[in-house]
Amino acid sequence: MSPSEAGAKEAPKYTKKDFESDQDVRWCPGCGDYAILSALQKTMPDLGIPKENIVFISGIGCSSRFPYYMNTYGFHTIHGRAPAIATGLRVARPELKIFVVTGDGDGLSIGGNHMLHVLRRNVNLTILLFNNRIYGLTKGQYSPTSELGKVTKSTPVGSADRPVNPLSFALGCGATFVARTVDRNIPHMDEMLKRAAAHKGTGFIEILQNCNVYNDLAWNVIYDRESKVQHELRLEHGKPLLFGPPDDRRALIMRGVTPKVVRAKDVPESTLWIHDETNVNAAKLLADLFAPDFPIPVGVLTAVEAPVYEDLILQQEQKAISERGPGDIAKLLTSGDTWKIS
Amino acid sequence: MGQIATPATGAEKSRKALDRAVIRFAGDSGDGMQLTGEQFTTESAWAGNDLATLPNFPAEIRAPAGTLFGVSSFQLQFGSQRVYTPGDRLDCLVAMNPAALKVHLRDLKTGGLLIVNTPAFDKRNLDKAGYATNPLDDPTLAERYRLHKVDMTGLTHEAIKDLPLNTKEKDRTKNFFALGLVSWIYTRPLEPTLDWIKKRFAKNKDIAEANTRVLKAGHAFGETAEIFGEHYAVEPAEMAPGLYRAMTGNRALAWGLIAAAQRSKLPLVYGAYPITPASDILHELALHKRFRVRTIQAEDEIAAVTAAIGASFGGAIGVTASSGPGIALKSEGIGLAVTAELPLVVLNIQRAGPSTGMPTKTEQADLMQALYGRNSEAPVVVLAPATPGDCFYIAYEAVRLAAKYMVPVLVLSDGFLANGSEPWLIPDVTTLPPIEIQFRTEREGFFPYLRDSATLARPWVRPGTPGLEHRIGGIEKQDVTGNISYDPDNHDHMVRTRAEKVRRVAQEIPPTSINGPATGDLLVVGWGGTYGSITAAVEQAQTAGKSVASIHLRHLNPLPPDLGHILREYRKVLVPEINSGQLVRVLRAEYLVDAVGFNRVRGLPLPSEEIYEAINQLLGSTP
Numbered sequence: 001m002s003p004s005e006a007g008a009k010e011a012p013k014y015t016k017k018d019f020e021s022d023q024d025v026r027w028c029p030g031c032g033d034y035a036i037l038s039a040l041q042k043t044m045p046d047l048g049i050p051k052e053n054i055v056f057i058s059g060i061g062c063s064s065r066f067p068y069y070m071n072t073y074g075f076h077t078i079h080g081r082a083p084a085i086a087t088g089l090r091v092a093r094p095e096l097k098i099f100v101v102t103g104d105g106d107g108l109s110i111g112g113n114h115m116l117h118v119l120r121r122n123v124n125l126t127i128l129l130f131n132n133r134i135y136g137l138t139k140g141q142y143s144p145t146s147e148l149g150k151v152t153k154s155t156p157v158g159s160a161d162r163p164v165n166p167l168s169f170a171l172g173c174g175a176t177f178v179a180r181t182v183d184r185n186i187p188h189m190d191e192m193l194k195r196a197a198a199h200k201g202t203g204f205i206e207i208l209q210n211c212n213v214y215n216d217l218a219w220n221v222i223y224d225r226e227s228k229v230q231h232e233l234r235l236e237h238g239k240p241l242l243f244g245p246p247d248d249r250r251a252l253i254m255r256g257v258t259p260k261v262v263r264a265k266d267v268p269e270s271t272l273w274i275h276d277e278t279n280v281n282a283a284k285l286l287a288d289l290f291a292p293d294f295p296i297p298v299g300v301l302t303a304v305e306a307p308v309y310e311d312l313i314l315q316q317e318q319k320a321i322s323e324r325g326p327g328d329i330a331k332l333l334t335s336g337d338t339w340k341i342s
Numbered sequence: 343m344g345q346i347a348t349p350a351t352g353a354e355k356s357r358k359a360l361d362r363a364v365i366r367f368a369g370d371s372g373d374g375m376q377l378t379g380e381q382f383t384t385e386s387a388w389a390g391n392d393l394a395t396l397p398n399f400p401a402e403i404r405a406p407a408g409t410l411f412g413v414s415s416f417q418l419q420f421g422s423q424r425v426y427t428p429g430d431r432l433d434c435l436v437a438m439n440p441a442a443l444k445v446h447l448r449d450l451k452t453g454g455l456l457i458v459n460t461p462a463f464d465k466r467n468l469d470k471a472g473y474a475t476n477p478l479d480d481p482t483l484a485e486r487y488r489l490h491k492v493d494m495t496g497l498t499h500e501a502i503k504d505l506p507l508n509t510k511e512k513d514r515t516k517n518f519f520a521l522g523l524v525s526w527i528y529t530r531p532l533e534p535t536l537d538w539i540k541k542r543f544a545k546n547k548d549i550a551e552a553n554t555r556v557l558k559a560g561h562a563f564g565e566t567a568e569i570f571g572e573h574y575a576v577e578p579a580e581m582a583p584g585l586y587r588a589m590t591g592n593r594a595l596a597w598g599l600i601a602a603a604q605r606s607k608l609p610l611v612y613g614a615y616p617i618t619p620a621s622d623i624l625h626e627l628a629l630h631k632r633f634r635v636r637t638i639q640a641e642d643e644i645a646a647v648t649a650a651i652g653a654s655f656g657g658a659i660g661v662t663a664s665s666g667p668g669i670a671l672k673s674e675g676i677g678l679a680v681t682a683e684l685p686l687v688v689l690n691i692q693r694a695g696p697s698t699g700m701p702t703k704t705e706q707a708d709l710m711q712a713l714y715g716r717n718s719e720a721p722v723v724v725l726a727p728a729t730p731g732d733c734f735y736i737a738y739e740a741v742r743l744a745a746k747y748m749v750p751v752l753v754l755s756d757g758f759l760a761n762g763s764e765p766w767l768i769p770d771v772t773t774l775p776p777i778e779i780q781f782r783t784e785r786e787g788f789f790p791y792l793r794d795s796a797t798l799a800r801p802w803v804r805p806g807t808p809g810l811e812h813r814i815g816g817i818e819k820q821d822v823t824g825n826i827s828y829d830p831d832n833h834d835h836m837v838r839t840r841a842e843k844v845r846r847v848a849q850e851i852p853p854t855s856i857n858g859p860a861t862g863d864l865l866v867v868g869w870g871g872t873y874g875s876i877t878a879a880v881e882q883a884q885t886a887g888k889s890v891a892s893i894h895l896r897h898l899n900p901l902p903p904d905l906g907h908i909l910r911e912y913r914k915v916l917v918p919e920i921n922s923g924q925l926v927r928v929l930r931a932e933y934l935v936d937a938v939g940f941n942r943v944r945g946l947p948l949p950s951e952e953i954y955e956a957i958n959q960l961l962g963s964t965p
Contacts, residue, residue: 021813023825052808057652060816068813068826073805075655076815077648078678084645088652088660089805091636092611096656096805117641313636320631327633329601333768337534338587339388341578 014045021071027062032183032210036130037069039189044072047197049097056099057086059106062137062211063130066101080111083118086125090310097197098125104145105135108164112144119173121309122201126193129166129206130183134215152214166206167287167301171280176201178283179300183209184223188298195300201308221291222298231291235299240272241286243295252295259285261294277303356572362421363528363576364429367520368446369438369459371405371414374517379416381521381538385530387588387765390578391420394874396428396947397761401618401701408470413445420528422577426874426881428762430949434527436520438462438494440471456487457523459494459516490569494519494560501559502552511549515556522560529575532561582767589766591730591759592619595663595689596626598737600633603659605738606745606777609634611653613646613662618701619757620663620691643668647675647688654684655814657781657804659741663689665757666708667697673716676750680720680840682814683791683800685744685751688722689737692756692870694945703945704757706870707921712752713899713928719837721844723751724899728873730759731766736896742777743850747843748799754898756920758947759871785809790824798843848900854908858884858891864961865912866892867937869925872948876918879953890957898925901932909935916940916960918953 019041027033044054054072058064060079067074073096077085082100090098100118107115107129118127134152135141141154145166149158170178177199181192189207196203208219221227233243233252241252242264249264253273264272276282283302290296365382369375376397386393396417405412419429434455437443439462450456463476483489498516505512518535525532535557543550564570603610612635614624628637636658640646647662654660664672669690679686692708694700708715712724723743727736733755740751782788782801790812791800803810812824820827821836857880868876873894880892893908895901909915909929915937917926923939930937940956942948 023813050808052811053806055805056813067815070813072811074813074815075652075682076813076817077651078674078816081644081648081675084640084648085652085655087645088611088613088638088649089656090652091638091649092609092653092656092658092660093805113641114645117645313638317631317634317636324632327600327604327630329597329604329633330771332597332600332630332633333771334585334587336587337384338585338768339390340585341390341581342583 011048011050016041019044019071021069023068028213030212035183039186043190043193054097057082058101061103061106063103083114087123090123094310100127102129104131104143109144116173119175122306123309126196126203130209132209132211133218134211136211140214170204171284175204176306177203177303180206180298231296233295233297235275237277358574360574360576363433364419365434366417366432367436368415368442370407371412373438375414375416378517378521381535384534386420388531388534392425392579393420394425394428395763408467410441413442422579426878430951440467444471457490460491461495498556501555515552518553518557519560522557523564526561526564527573585768586765588763589731590763591733592622594733595737596623598734602738602741606779608659610659611636613638613640613649615640615643615646617665617668619760620665623663643671647672651679661687665691665693666695677716677720678816679750683748687740687744687751689753691760700945705920709924721841723847726754726870728894730762730764747797756871789822791822845900848903851897851902854893854902854904856891861911862889864890864914866916869895875948875950878950882954883957906933
């Protein structure tokens with residue numbers, strides 16, 4: 001077995017209940033995290049991985065309470081550092097399946113550096129970034145994904161910093177799997193979780209999540225039924241980029257090097273943009289698009305293969321052992337220049 | 343100067359026996375002084391001497407040639423008796439250029455041997471060193487020291503004029519001339535260096551030939567030039583029998599970790615970010631993949647420590663290292679390991695600070711940081727090696743204690759120990775204490791914070807163990823169950839429990855060994871890299887008939903259980919440290935003894951002469 005393949009042995013038949021811990025869930029009533037927790041507990045049995053080989057690792061923030069509620073191994077660590085902890089764990093124990101749960105503040109502000117490096121190293125783990133565009137646990141300051149001019153307690157006349165786009169960030173870091181899903185779309189979340197978990201390398205999912213206390217309906221553009229029909233662009237590999245209501249389908253096409261929205265019936269089929277998950281450059285263009293001028297891409301932007309960090313480390317180790325045998329400390333101590341005193 | 347002297351005729355030159363000698367090679371960063379010193383060290387080790395070394399080099403990789411700050415030096419003391427330090431005052435200084443002379447002359451004993459490379463004393467170099475006139479023309483130099491002006495550059499070129507090398511390449515071999523000359527003066531065997539040249543330049547025969555010829559030319563010059571009236575022999579030291587090797591502190595730390603990982607049958611995961619003077623540990627460990635050593639060059643210091651914590655959580659030996667500034671960044675991570683109660687080893691190779699400070703210079707001012715430098719009550723075990731070779735045992739012990747007590751262990755080494763070397767008696771690894779790792783697999787009665795009654799350690803559970811799925815974290819938890827708890831009394835209990843766990847490590851500490859009388863006028867207490875300087879000074883005082891003893895602490899938290907008793911057996915207590923008085927403060931607070939400090943914070947080892955003076959001063963003030 002490749003060291004990256006989690007759960008070598010046959011997993012028992014689990015139900016959602018097997019993944020629920022005995023701890024009281026302490027999020028605010030109505031929080032989007034409940035839906036994500038429920039979706040994840042429901043998806044887990046389908047992954048076919050023995051429960052004891054699953055580890056949830058988080059940093060600090062509302063989302064980071066997640067491990068306490070999953071009946072797997074879990075480590076609730078310190079602010080922003082979950083990707084680094086997970087990297088160390090993977091290098092020590094490549095047979096484990098690791099989920100990193102983080103938020104827009106934890107993952108892109110204080111932990112932005114670790115996020116960059118875990119993605120470029122392509123460590124085999126799944127990252128769930130809950131993006132609610134606000135600091136919830138510290139009671140409502142703007143976050144690195146908040147829109148420019150955001151009025152919060154810490155920015156009474158509006159924030160002065162431009163937001164970062166998690167998808168563009170991840171792709172810029174060389175991520176090999178990047179997807180977006182929405183907390184209010186449980187079947188889609190389920191599908192994305194399975195895809196990301198099966199990916200060999202770092203699977204990065206941005207989950208648009210609602211903080212009903214400090215930033216309610218920040219994603220209303222995709223929650224509202226009418227708006228969703230207008231703006232949601234479901235990405236499907238091999239399918240054209242079409243969206244909008246059935247009576248007014250629109251197409252996302254490339255004109256020169258610029259994405260454009262046109263009426264679907266106005267363009268010949270041959271000029272449609274066919275979604276290709278293996279085309280990272282196309283994914284980079286898609287990642288930046290958002291309503292109102294463009295559709296909101298939802299689904300897998302890219303899924304490509306690349307060397308996995310800990311696999312390479314372990315291959316080097318195996319090579320050294322197979323070529324020269326396992327290390328012998330007594331021989332090491334007497335290697336090189338020595339002299340005897342009698 | 344410049345011509346090759348005619349061979350001495352008649353009688354052999356006189357050879358004088360010495361107990362010990364202190365030599366320093368100094369030159370430009372590009373002059374190869376570190377290599378010269380290292381080779382001279384190997385030759386002295388072959389000759390059977392005990393020795394200690396002090397490499398001293400600028401932080402700049404290629405400092406501008408000829409400048410004062412670009413001077414690089416290598417000092418060693420070797421002797422026929424026990425050698426504790428690289429020495430204070432020099433018996434011999436080799437200065438390859440004016441800057442080296444200017445920086446180092448003040449350390450040369452009056453009457454000491456001063457060897458200079460004359461062609462380097464040109465207008466340009468004199469200007470750069472800030473000499474208005476050539477110091478070699480000042481007659482007082484030759485009056486105060488035994489000055490030997492040698493045209494090393496010229497003699498080097500002469501020796502290899504027929505070799506197909508360019509001028510620059512030829513120039514670069516002149517350090518071997520200096521090495522050959524000083525090797526002759528102190529009767530060192532050339533074989534180890536000749537062997538080294540053969541191996542090192544196996545692929546470049548011309549360079550190998552050039553270095554060999556120049557080395558021999560330097561040696562022959564000493565033997566034949568009439569200017570050297572005498573030379574010296576230093577008899578082999580009486581050392582414990584066995585197989586020896588030269589050992590630096592950083593390599594010893596790396597090998598100690600490897601030995602511990604092998605003994606515990608676990609992979610070693612080492613997270614590190616490059617930083618002087620700790621990087622060599624990373625370089626060394628990266629060579630030993632066969633031992634299941636997995637190195638992660640992390641994106642920053644925080645990732646380095648947290649990756650190590652992640653590895654520990656996974657049931658590997660998690661280790662990180664840095665120097666003071668990096669340790670500061672790791673503080674929050676160390677606190678996580680404290681409360682998660684995971685094993686973690688953190689090596690701090692201390693350097694002069696604060697902030698960037700003087701990265702290549704030594705200091706021991708991070709003791710308070712190690713003891714208290716984290717938010718809230720976050721006690722950790724703190725150990726400190728006494729010598730370069732001791733680093734091996736301390737690293738091994740750090741892993742053993744971390745795993746046994748489920749606690750972070752901080753090791754305080756320093757730049758002097760890291761780069762300094764000493765002859766090291768290679769231990770029989772089977773005699774090292776066992777490291778028995780027992781991961782919990784038993785489901786019955788399992789709780790994440792269930793405690794061992796002797797050590798208070800919680801069980802170490804590898805993820806992947808069926809039925810023991812559990813969650814840990816940085817939030818305060820209820821004892822035994824590990825569930826999140828904000829209960830005031832539970833927090834108080836956990837604060838005390840974490841402290842008590844560290845305190846119980848005291849049961850692992852052997853009785854403190856006392857160098858000198860068990861009771862008397864003065865006790866000198868040291869820790870870390872000052873061991874050699876203190877021991878040399880104390881033995882000097884003992885020889886002078888003073889009632890003085892010394893102890894050297896390898897365990898700084900918890901302190902040895904017998905320490906309080908020992909401190910009270912002496913009328914006075916002196917604590918020499920390369921800081922403004924940190925251990926002395928701890929001793930005064932812990933034991934209410936009127937200990938006094940001796941403190942110099944110069945980025946250099948403490949001179950034993952000055953400690954000796956401090957001892958006399960303190961004894962002199964005895965009523």
